[in-house]
Amino acid sequence: MSRPLTAIVNLNALRNNLAVARRHASQACVFAVIKANAYGHGLERSALALREADGFALLELDAAVRLRELGLRQRILLLEGYFDMRDLQVMVEYGIDAVVHCHDQIRMLSGLRASDALDIAVKVNTGMNRLGFAGDEFPAALAELRGKEVVRNMMVATHFADADGERGVTWQMEEFRRLTEGSGLPRSAANSAAVLRYPETHFEWVRPGIMLYGCSPFPEKTGAELDLIPAMTLASEIIAVQRLRRGDIVGYGSMFVADREMRIGVVACGYADGYPRHAPNGTPVLVGDRIVPTVGRVSMDMLCVDLSNLSVAGIGSRAVLWGDGNSVENIAHAAGTVGYELLCALAPRVPVIESGK
C-alpha cells in the first residue's frame, strides 16, 4: 500500500460554490479566479469543473495558454498583465486579455502590429496601493489607451484592501465611482468578500477566488455558514500508536510533555505536504468522526494527535487534516494564517484524487 495521504478535490463542490457566487451577483458575469494552480486544487480539473464561468482570471501565462489548449473559449484575464513583449505577443496569439496597470505596459503596446488586437482591463489604484494607475493619472492613461488601435475592448478594474474586514469598501468605492462613472466602460471590482457582502461592488464582472474553493474570506464566518462546500479534503491515516507515561515528550524540541498517561496517534502528514509547521498543540484533526488535538511539533512528514479519549481509533483510522468535517479556516486560524495560504501551498508530492465527477 502507498502512503495514505491524499488530497481529495470535490468537483461538485467547485460547481456548487460557483452557483453560490452567481446567486449573490446574479446580474454580473463571473471571472472564476484560478491563479496559483487554482488555489492548489489543480488548474485543469478546476477550470473544467468551473467551465460554466463567463471567464477565468489568473496570473500565469503558461497556465492561460493551457486553458486555451484544453479548448476553453471564454475570456481569460491575466491579473498582472504582461511583463515583456513576448508575453504580449503570446496573449494576442491566444486571445488572452490583460490587466494594464502601469505606463510601461502601455508603452509595450506600441510594439504590436496594427493588425493585432488585445482586450484589456485598465487597473486603477483606489487605495490598496498595490497595482494600478493613481487617481490623478488614470484619466490620461485611459485616454491614451482609447487612442491605441490594437486595444479592442476595455474594462476598468480595481481591487479592495478590506472587503473582508472592518474598514469595508465604501472609501474605495467612492473613488472608483468618481473615476469611472462617465467612462461608459464595464467595471470589475469584487473579490469573494465583496461578492458576498457588498452588492454595490458587483458591476458587470465579479472576480471570486477563495469562495469557489469553499473557504470563507471572512475571519468570523465559516464557509459552511455561507453555503460553501470545501473543495479540498486533505486526508491521511494513523500509521503508528505510542503509549506515553507522565513526563514523556512528543516530537522535535519536546514541545509537548505528557502530564498523565496518554495514547498518541502518528498521522502521515507533515509540513513537506503543506501542513503548517506553526500549528500549535491543540490544532484540530478529525479522526474517524471525532475532533482530536495535535500534540507536539509538526515535523516534515508526520504529526501527532492525542487519542487518549478515542480508544476506537488506531492504526489505519482515517485522519482529516482539513476539508470535510474539519474546515481549513480553523486550521489556518490556529496556525496564524488564512485558508488561502494553506490551500495554495499543498505540496506537489501529495497525490490528488477527484470526487464528484
Ligand SMILES: *Cc1c(COP(=O)(O)O)cnc(C)c1O
Ligand atoms: C486573487 C484575486 C482575486 C480573488 O480574490 P479572493 O479573495 O480569493 O476572492 C480577485 N481579484 C484580484 C485582482 C486578485 O488578485
